[in-house]
Amino acid sequence: MTLSLEIILFYGVLGLYFGAMVLYFLFVAAKRERLGKAAVNVQTVGLLLHTAAIVLRGIVAGRLPLTNQYEFASAFSWGLCLVSLLFILKFRFTLLGAFSAPITFIIIGYAALQSKEIRSLMPALQSNWLGFHVSTAIIAYGAFGVSCVLGIIFLLRDKMKESGFLDQHIPSREKLDMLSYRSVSLGLLFLTFTIVTGAIWAERAWGSYWSWDPKETWSLVTWLVYATYLHLRIRRGWQGKSAAIFAVAGFACVIFTYIGVNTLLPGVHSYK
Amino acid sequence: MMKKLLKFLSSMGFAITLLVVLAAACVAASFVTQGQSYEWYAQAYSDGAARLIVGLGLDDAFHSWWFLTVTVFLCGNLLLCNLIRLRPLIARYRREADPAAALSGPADVCCEGVADPLPLFEKLRLSQPKAHEIEGRKVLFVGKNRLGLWGPWVCHLGILLLIAGFTLGQLTHREYTVYGVPGDTKPIGDTGYFLTIDDFEVKLREDDTVEQYVAAITVFRAPQGSTAVPDSMSAAVSVNHPARLYGFKIYQNSTGFAARIRVDEAGTPLQTTVVCAGEGIEIADAPGLRVYLNAFYPDFYLQPGVRPMTRSGRMNNPAYLYSITYENSMVGMNYWQGSDGPIKVNDYTITFSEPQSYTLLQVKTDHFQELALLGGLITLLGLILAFYVLPVKVWATENTDGTWTVYGQSRKGGALFREAFDRAAGRDAVLTEKGAQT
Numbered sequence: 001m002t003l004s005l006e007i008i009l010f011y012g013v014l015g016l017y018f019g020a021m022v023l024y025f026l027f028v029a030a031k032r033e034r035l036g037k038a039a040v041n042v043q044t045v046g047l048l049l050h051t052a053a054i055v056l057r058g059i060v061a062g063r064l065p066l067t068n069q070y071e072f073a074s075a076f077s078w079g080l081c082l083v084s085l086l087f088i089l090k091f092r093f094t095l096l097g098a099f100s101a102p103i104t105f106i107i108i109g110y111a112a113l114q115s116k117e118i119r120s121l122m123p124a125l126q127s128n129w130l131g132f133h134v135s136t137a138i139i140a141y142g143a144f145g146v147s148c149v150l151g152i153i154f155l156l157r158d159k160m161k162e163s164g165f166l167d168q169h170i171p172s173r174e175k176l177d178m179l180s181y182r183s184v185s186l187g188l189l190f191l192t193f194t195i196v197t198g199a200i201w202a203e204r205a206w207g208s209y210w211s212w213d214p215k216e217t218w219s220l221v222t223w224l225v226y227a228t229y230l231h232l233r234i235r236r237g238w239q240g241k242s243a244a245i246f247a248v249a250g251f252a253c254v255i256f257t258y259i260g261v262n263t264l265l266p267g268v269h270s271y272k
Numbered sequence: 273m274m275k276k277l278l279k280f281l282s283s284m285g286f287a288i289t290l291l292v293v294l295a296a297a298c299v300a301a302s303f304v305t306q307g308q309s310y311e312w313y314a315q316a317y318s319d320g321a322a323r324l325i326v327g328l329g330l331d332d333a334f335h336s337w338w339f340l341t342v343t344v345f346l347c348g349n350l351l352l353c354n355l356i357r358l359r360p361l362i363a364r365y366r367r368e369a370d371p372a373a374a375l376s377g378p379a380d381v382c383c384e385g386v387a388d389p390l391p392l393f394e395k396l397r398l399s400q401p402k403a404h405e406i407e408g409r410k411v412l413f414v415g416k417n418r419l420g421l422w423g424p425w426v427c428h429l430g431i432l433l434l435i436a437g438f439t440l441g442q443l444t445h446r447e448y449t450v451y452g453v454p455g456d457t458k459p460i461g462d463t464g465y466f467l468t469i470d471d472f473e474v475k476l477r478e479d480d481t482v483e484q485y486v487a488a489i490t491v492f493r494a495p496q497g498s499t500a501v502p503d504s505m506s507a508a509v510s511v512n513h514p515a516r517l518y519g520f521k522i523y524q525n526s527t528g529f530a531a532r533i534r535v536d537e538a539g540t541p542l543q544t545t546v547v548c549a550g551e552g553i554e555i556a557d558a559p560g561l562r563v564y565l566n567a568f569y570p571d572f573y574l575q576p577g578v579r580p581m582t583r584s585g586r587m588n589n590p591a592y593l594y595s596i597t598y599e600n601s602m603v604g605m606n607y608w609q610g611s612d613g614p615i616k617v618n619d620y621t622i623t624f625s626e627p628q629s630y631t632l633l634q635v636k637t638d639h640f641q642e643l644a645l646l647g648g649l650i651t652l653l654g655l656i657l658a659f660y661v662l663p664v665k666v667w668a669t670e671n672t673d674g675t676w677t678v679y680g681q682s683r684k685g686g687a688l689f690r691e692a693f694d695r696a697a698g699r700d701a702v703l704t705e706k707g708a709q710t
């Protein structure tokens with residue numbers, strides 16, 4: 001009964017995220033402020049219901065609902081939606097939604113394709129550290145997703161014809177660059193939390209806190225890539241276009257760590 | 273020459289190169305299955321690829337000489353960089369709170385002709401500025417978050433400790449495995465300590481899935497010379513809940529089935545032993561003749577064309593897979609269930625009974641694990657300082673006409689700080705060129 005309520009909520013959220021995406025597109029196409037506001041509102045309602053769905057699943061399962069592909073993909077889209085809404089509201093940057101909402105929708109769509117069955121956890125996965133590990137990963141991935149979107153906007157900005165609407169809704173290059181830097185720093189901080197809590201969990205569950213498992217290795221690669229980004233910014237003044245390209249490439253690493261490693265490379269993280 | 277080399281080794285350019293090389297090495301290694309033999313790679317890829325992989329050490333990339341060399345250079349680079357930057361950093365930290373230094377240094381933004389500067393400080397959520405008199409001018413100054421200047425330095429220190437803890441741990445850690453069934457006492461490697469498995473329970477849920485593996489254990493040091501009962505320590509160990517006894521960290525690592533093998537000769541008992549799946553015994557008076565317990569199925573299920581399996585973890589239909597060898601050649605292999613009657617080999621009859629779970633415990637010592645953890649935590653602290661404790665300073669100088677010019681500087685605030693300053697000033701502030709302060 002409660003389980004099906006969670007699934008109904010989930011599909012409701014899927015619909016709302018889709019609706020928000022369409023509204024964002026219409027906002028850009030029709031250049032109507034009201035559509036932008038409506039998109040943000042729909043997305044916010046979606047996020048609230050999504051939070052309720054995740055909490056409900058946690059209650060039904062009696063554990064943190066962050067342990068299988070469905071749960072993680074759903075949480076990943078939640079994290080991306082949360083971080084992008086924070087940026088949209090804090091920096092009054094509605095147009096960001098037109099780019100982040102499709103990615104959010106694709107990820108929750110991927111979640112919709114996974115098995116939604118609640119299974120009991122194997123002993124290794126019963127750990128609070130796993131909870132911290134995955135929750136911090138969600139924020140990190142969300143933040144890197146936003147930095148990628150900001151990078152794309154930065155690169156497209158040069159190609160767009162100047163218009164009052166775009167000028168009003170896209171921040172200056174300098175500010176875009178700064179926002180991208182801010183989201184990368186948020187992501188790197190949380191990725192570091194993810195790696196540290198993951199190491200603590202691995203030590204308790206498997207007796208070794210770092211074993212060069214492909215997922216671990218790829219999270220280190222992602223960490224190194226973003227650390228390189230930060231140093232390049234300082235050292236070579238790599239800001240603007242180059243930094244934007246780097247932010248997009250960095251997110252490709254994130255996606256590979258998330259999906260590619262599970263499907264292409266063997267390791268303890270692919271709970272098959 | 274030496275100076276130049278040192279400068280290069282401690283430079284950020286070199287650091288960036290090392291970070292990129294390290295990332296590339298990790299990517300390459302992640303695509304090659306680690307720890308296999310030349311033959312394995314030759315079969316999986318090709319002869320040429322296998323030669324390349326083994327030749328470059330890509331089969332054990334993370335312990336290869338080149339990976340270690342890059343890591344050593346990175347550590348050296350970080351260490352030098354942190355050492356060289358320490359004094360300037362202390363100086364900058366002091367300067368950050370010095371209004372005179374602010375006055376002679378660069379500002380990011382300024383706003384002229386302000387009648388009352390105090391609301392601007394307030395709107396920027398700064399504390400009440402302190403009044404100073406510098407070179408005959410009235411100056412209001414407030415700075416915050418200068419601790420953030422230490423962020424990168426602390427982060428780098430954390431990374432150094434982390435790598436040091438990890439590397440020292442790799443070099444000095446000791447690792448042993450102990451396995452057995454309740455009642456077994458086994459040595460912990462060559463440490464002089466022993467471990468007794470007092471109990472082992474596989475907790476099943478109603479749906480037959482495993483909830484937890486719990487081993488009750490006792491560790492004691494071998495009695496030396498005296499017959500006194502040795503000191504001992506006991507604990508329960510389960511997955512995700514290791515125990516620490518006598519400096520050893522003990523983990524519940526895995527499990528499997530064990531059973532008792534009993535051999536009778538012409539109707540009289542000859543020997544009986546509990547063995548774990550995969551183990552066997554040599555029949556006492558028939559050298560070279562061995563009986564193995566290969567596997568055990570608690571709820572045996574066999575169908576033509578399907579691999580034998582167990583339907584659940586419960587003892588509903590126990591079956592044993594055994595094999596018999598003579599001088600290492602296979603004599604026979606089959607499934608056995610109690611109802612089949614004893615297995616007959618020459619004059620011997622063999623039966624299996626008392627199926628049970630054995631536990632495999634991992635016993636480790638790593639004295640540097642805490643150092644690595646400390647490194648991780650310090651790295652996190654450094655990142656928080658670097659990204660979320662952003663140094664800001666705002667100061668105002670009184671002009672001869674009684675109005676004030678307010679300046680702001682935030683090393684990392686960039687456009688966002690200028691925007692906030694703008695908003696606080698209530699009008700477009702004048703962006704200063706770097707260093708241009710009137």
Ligand code: HEM
Pocket residue numbers: 227230231234282283284285287291346349350353421423424425427428431655658659
């Ligand atoms: C493992 C890799 C490393 C990581 C994760 C790392 C992390 C960081 C971070 C987070 C910052 C602050 C960036 C910002 O605030 O935008 C930073 C700055 C810096 N890093 Fe690293 N770093 C690493 C390696 C190195 C190495 C090997 C050097 C050696 C030269 C170095 C030199 C610097 C310098 C000079 C700064 C600028 C400091 C400042 O602005 O005060 N880093 N690093």
